Structure formats: structure tokens, C-alpha cells
Amino acid sequence: MNNSRAVLLLLLVSGKALIDATVINVTEPTEWWQTATLYQIWPSSFKDSDGDGIGDLNGITSKLNHLVDMGVEVLWLSPIYPSPMVDSGYDISNFVDIYPTFGTLQDFDYLLATAKKLGLKVILDYVPNHTSDEHEWFIKSKAGIEPYTDYFVWNKGIVVNGTRKPPNNWLCAFNSGSAWEWVEEREAYYLHQFSVHQVDLNFLNPRVIQETKDIMTFWFDRGVDGFRIDSMPYPVEDPSLPDEPLSGLPGYSETDYYYLDHIYTKDRIENYHILQTWREHVDNYTATVNDGAIRIIFTEAYANISSVMKYYNFGSNVPFNFFFIKDKNGIESATVNTAIDVVNIINTWMENMPDGATANWVFGNHDNSRVATKYGSDRIDGINFLLYLLPGVAVTYNGDEIGMTDTYLTWEETQDPQACSTDETRYQPYSRDPERTPYQWDNTTSAGFSTNSITKLPVNQNYLTLNLATEKEVDVSHYKNVQAAIKLRSNEVIRHGTLDAQVIGESVVAFARELDGHEPVVVLINWDNITSTCSLEVFENIPDNMKVLISDINSGITVGDRYTKTRIELPAYAAVVLQGITDE
Structure with a gap:
């Protein structure tokens, strides 16, 4: 990335880990989507x-x-x-x-x-x-009607001891076994990397x-x-x-997608x-x-x-x-x-x-x-x-x-094919219906x-x-x-400012957004379930005094509250958005 970086080493209080704290110049946005x-x-x-x-x-x-x-x-x-x-x-x-x-x-x-x-x-x-598999292209491809014959990935498979089998061991992502399905009408297998009803197009x-x-x-x-x-x-x-070779990942059966390492697909x-x-x-x-x-x-x-x-x-x-x-x-x-x-x-x-x-x-x-x-x-x-x-x-x-939050669904209520291809004892980790x-x-x-x-x-x-x-x-x-956070996105510091993301102490996620001529914005998130006290002195150019712009609903911290940068106490899981004060 085209950035100038001031790299600092922040030694965690525990003394057990080092993390690079890097000030990153953000790409200047010139188009609406950025x-x-x-x-x-x-x-x-x-x-x-x-x-x-x-x-x-x-x-x-x-x-x-x-x-x-x-x-x-x-x-x-x-x-x-x-x-x-x-x-x-x-x-x-x-x-x-x-x-x-x-x-x-x-x-x-x-x-x-x-x-x-x-x-x-x-x-x-x-x-x-x-x-x-109900698309007109596939219906015509099955029937051998041009120009659709080769719109999909077809293969005759192999014959082993008189039995026809898929051409290889490829698995579908929905954990239901082979990624190949035989079609009698075409006398060939088609490839489906997802559901048997989702037929892979031939991009060659x-x-x-x-x-x-x-x-x-x-x-x-x-x-x-x-x-x-x-x-x-x-x-x-x-x-x-x-x-494809075996992945070696633990916990997957022979029909599960990640049983293989998908280097060819x-x-x-x-x-x-x-x-x-x-x-x-x-x-x-x-x-x-x-x-x-x-x-x-x-x-x-x-x-x-x-x-x-x-x-x-x-x-x-x-x-x-x-x-x-x-x-x-x-x-x-x-x-x-x-x-x-x-x-x-x-x-x-x-x-x-x-x-x-x-x-x-x-x-x-x-x-x-x-x-x-x-x-x-x-x-x-x-x-x-x-x-x-x-x-x-x-x-x-x-x-x-x-x-x-996710909604609990019984096996009978479940509709997601990724889950339905398993069974009622193990469907929940695979189901996307809850969200x-x-x-x-x-x-x-x-x-x-x-x-x-x-x-x-x-x-x-x-x-x-x-x-x-x-x-x-x-x-x-x-x-x-x-609403408040999205509104703050129009702030020049959030749109154009540098980013410095660090860990303060052992449990506080902290990042500063800074832009010359503007008050910096600092976000602090206590990732732990106990109160953490932190100092913003790890950041350069942060003023001595800060005010609260936004705070999480459970922290007890109020918008407008003032802090000095040397001591900010964050209750368990508390999150706060601060802005510097230099005009007082």
C-alpha cells in the first residue's frame, strides 16, 4: 500500500507479546463508493x-x-x-x-x-x-441442443470393474459428497460445486x-x-x-467439503x-x-x-x-x-x-x-x-x-440445503437460516x-x-x-485521516484517526469482561483533553463527558468514541 508509516513497538503490559503499531496514510477517496x-x-x-x-x-x-x-x-x-x-x-x-x-x-x-x-x-x-438445473441453458445442454452443449462442465466419467464412476474425487461445498451428478439423457456427469441443483457453467x-x-x-x-x-x-x-489431495484438517468426514484441499477447483x-x-x-x-x-x-x-x-x-x-x-x-x-x-x-x-x-x-x-x-x-x-x-x-x-440475534430453528423448520444435506444431529453448524x-x-x-x-x-x-x-x-x-457513527463518517478526519490501530494494555482495542488541522478522533473498545484503565499517550499528537461523541448503551458513559488522555476508565465491554479538545 502507498503509505508513509511511522512504526512503533508497543510492549504489552503482560510482557508476552509485541505488536506493531503502524500509522497508516489512508488512500484519498475521490469516488463515491470509497x-x-x-x-x-x-x-x-x-x-x-x-x-x-x-x-x-x-x-x-x-x-x-x-x-x-x-x-x-x-x-x-x-x-x-x-x-x-x-x-x-x-x-x-x-x-x-x-x-x-x-x-x-x-x-x-x-x-x-x-x-x-x-x-x-x-x-x-x-x-x-x-x-x-431448471435454467433453459441446462435443459437444452442435457438434450444436446447447440449452442448449449458445452455451456456446462460435462464428463463421461470412468469405468472401474464394470461400474461407471465420476471422473475424480471432487466434492461439493454443501457436504453431500461428490461434485458430479449423472444425467442419463446426456449419458454424462455434470459438475456442481454447490447443490446438485446448481450446475457449474463452463467458463472455458x-x-x-x-x-x-x-x-x-x-x-x-x-x-x-x-x-x-x-x-x-x-x-x-x-x-x-x-x-484433489486430502486437506488433513481434523473433524471432517469423507463427504465433507473440507476433507479435501481444493487446489484444482x-x-x-x-x-x-x-x-x-x-x-x-x-x-x-x-x-x-x-x-x-x-x-x-x-x-x-x-x-x-x-x-x-x-x-x-x-x-x-x-x-x-x-x-x-x-x-x-x-x-x-x-x-x-x-x-x-x-x-x-x-x-x-x-x-x-x-x-x-x-x-x-x-x-x-x-x-x-x-x-x-x-x-x-x-x-x-x-x-x-x-x-x-x-x-x-x-x-x-x-x-x-x-x-x-440468530433465531433457533428445529431440524423440521430448517430449509438451508447446506444444513439439510447433513442430518438432525449435526445440522446446526451448517445452517444459515438462523441469520x-x-x-x-x-x-x-x-x-x-x-x-x-x-x-x-x-x-x-x-x-x-x-x-x-x-x-x-x-x-x-x-x-x-x-446513526451517530454513520453521521460521523462525513467528518473530514474519518474520511481522510490517518489510521493508528493499537492494543492498550491487554484488552483495549484502540484506534486513532488524525488529520492535520482537525481534532483527532479516537475509538476505544474494552474487549474484556472486567474494567480496564488506559492512557492515550501511546498515540502521537493527541491533545490532553478529550470529549465523548458516542458511547455504547451499557457503559454508563455519557455523550459530552470529558476525560484527560492520561486516564480513561472503561467498564467491561465498554466502547466509546472520543474527540480531541484543543480550543479550551
Whole structure:
């Protein structure tokens, strides 16, 4: 990254660890997306407008003012395309239409127009790796109808002792065994890296690549501002189809995805070249229409830091930073037990970005446990201060702004194919349904999500007290803290200031944002369950006196309180945003 760094060594009080404290000059934002606040909506669970128990586009449109009131600038819609809904819309049967239960193209156009009037950008989830097995392309490919014959990855397999078997040992990501499925009509196996109903496209076929470009053009013509590209590590596999080696990771059975090391099916260099092709298409489209708009690409990849950083160099404006969610290899849940863990994640991302890149921060989404459940309700405000006050793009999953928690679902209620492919004794770690339940608007029927008491996924029973309406009514709440933090993002120090992230003592996450000619902003988060006392003298150029701008709802610290930089006492899990005072 193109930064000047003043590197200090901070010796922890314990004497057991050293951590580099690095002052980082943040990339100067010149385009709207570089400081944007994104809000991800899970369409089926956001707002139901017609009482069928399933969210829809008109429901989303009716609640766009919530995003504006919150301070959001970009709306990201998870899949809204026609789908058999085997995998919640990630099994797409038509890329250029709307799932009928969600509405129509006209409803989408109205949503888009309303969003634009409110000053909101709109980006769509795009899932180019595979189609539904009900997509017209696959139906024709099975039948051998040109030009679709080679739109997918087909193979005759091998014969062992008179029995036909898949061509190799590749496994699907949904822990259900082989990634190959036999089709009698075609007399061949097709590849599916996800559900058996999600058929991998053949990206060695130029026609397929052109189809993906045409889909982008269709939605750009309607006015979308960009795409979040799903499953970016997967489009291209090794065409020689070699067996993948064992991973050696403990705790996985022979049918579990991570039983193997996916060196031939994931994170291949060809995928970066595909992304580069899409980037060129997006830029060519923008140049052709010459409308002055900036169209963006976000990419999803659970991978190691070097693999993720490469996406910056091949056309991704924002490769999502999942290291507060997953471990360094993008496999297991991230270990964020200590203040050191938090600061290491921040500094590792900032120091590995290429020159001119923009940082981003993600703590929750539709595939992972909610922030309040993963980190604990006591840490919600602290997490949100990290999310919104670190430099770059902030990504919020709907409901996290009010501290929604995972919902318990029985085996019988579970719908997620990733969980349903296991069994009732071990489905819970694999299920993504708990974080996908309806948004909790108020304490009326179905939490105000629907007039129907029966919803696609059950409403969390805590909705009577945990809901947006309640958080708006009280003097202090998670939601009001989110509003305050997002408002602070327009501050010049937060937009342009340097970043210095450190651990103070053993348990306080601390970062300072500084800009010449402006009062510095310091965020402190006690990551421990006991009171911690800290000094801000570890930071250079911090004035002697500080005032509280925002504080977490349980700390007892009040906005406007004053502190000297030499002694600040933080109760267990307390989080506070401070600003320097030099004019007194």
C-alpha cells in the first residue's frame, strides 16, 4: 500500500507479546463508493407487502426511508431472480427477470427509481458460477441442443470393474459428497460445486463469458450501479480433472467439503482473468453510454489474504474483507477472542492492500452468524464503531443495526440445503437460516414484517423487545449509535485521516484517526469482561483533553463527558468514541 508509516513497538503490559503499531496514510477517496455505507437486504425476510409471509420488492421500496434515516448510501440486494429456491435464490433459472413472489421487472424499476430519488445507489447480487438445473441453458445442454452443449462442465466419467464412476474425487461445498451428478439423457456427469441443483457453467467456453457480459448489460441498462459477484473463487477448474489431495484438517468426514484441499477447483488464476474480463466490460459500457456514472464491482471470496488481495489488481473495487468472520484461510470461524486478534486483523488488511486500494469492513452477512450472536450482545456497539469509523467502505447486513440475534430453528423448520444435506444431529453448524429470519420492525404480528402470522422462516421470539420501533423510541439504543457513527463518517478526519490501530494494555482495542488541522478522533473498545484503565499517550499528537461523541448503551458513559488522555476508565465491554479538545 502507498503509505508513509511511522512504526512503533508497543510492549504489552503482560510482557508476552509485541505488536506493531503502524500509522497508516489512508488512500484519498475521490469516488463515491470509497467511503460508502452499504446495506445488504435479504429480500425474502426484509418486508412483506402482500401478506403471503415472504418479503418482496414492494416491501423493500416501502422501507427505503429506513435506509435514508440510518445514513446508508448504497442498497445491495441479495438474489431477486427467478429460481426454484433450492438455495434461497442462488440457484437462478433466469438471470434477466424477477422471482414472481418478489414482484415484477416493473416493481424493480419502481424500487430503483424510488431509491435514486432518495439518493441511494443500488447494486445487485450476481451469481455467474452456476445456474439452476431448471435454467433453459441446462435443459437444452442435457438434450444436446447447440449452442448449449458445452455451456456446462460435462464428463463421461470412468469405468472401474464394470461400474461407471465420476471422473475424480471432487466434492461439493454443501457436504453431500461428490461434485458430479449423472444425467442419463446426456449419458454424462455434470459438475456442481454447490447443490446438485446448481450446475457449474463452463467458463472455458467463450459463449458463456459473453452471456455473463450480456446479463450485466441488461441490468446496467435498467440503471443499477454495480454488482456484488458471488462465489468468485469457483468459475474455472483444472480442465484435466485431477484428484484433489486430502486437506488433513481434523473433524471432517469423507463427504465433507473440507476433507479435501481444493487446489484444482478454487482460487485459480483463471478466475482473476475472468474478473478482469468483467471489469473491462463494465468500463467499456460506462465509456459507451458516457453518462458520468461510476459502476462498481464487489467480489465475494472466502480465501487467504494473498488470494483476496489479488482481486484488487484484477478489477474488483471492493474484495470483501471477511477476516472478522472467517479465519486466515477462509474456512473456520474467525478467532477474535482478544484485543490483539482485533488489531491484527485490522493492520493485516491495511498493510496488505495494493497501492491506491480502498479498505472495507464486514462483520456479518446472510451466510454467517449474526454479529450479536457471534460476538455477544455486549459488544454490538463496539463492533459498529469499528465498522463505521475505520477507513473505507462499511457493509451492514439488515438487522445488525438493531442488534438482531440468530433465531433457533428445529431440524423440521430448517430449509438451508447446506444444513439439510447433513442430518438432525449435526445440522446446526451448517445452517444459515438462523441469520436469515424476518427483520424485526416492531412488536406487532410477525414483528411488523408481515400481516401474516406464518412466515417463510420463523420470527425470532425476542421481537417483542428487540425491534426497530423500540430502539427509535428510547434515548439510547444500538440503532441510534449506528446513526451517530454513520453521521460521523462525513467528518473530514474519518474520511481522510490517518489510521493508528493499537492494543492498550491487554484488552483495549484502540484506534486513532488524525488529520492535520482537525481534532483527532479516537475509538476505544474494552474487549474484556472486567474494567480496564488506559492512557492515550501511546498515540502521537493527541491533545490532553478529550470529549465523548458516542458511547455504547451499557457503559454508563455519557455523550459530552470529558476525560484527560492520561486516564480513561472503561467498564467491561465498554466502547466509546472520543474527540480531541484543543480550543479550551
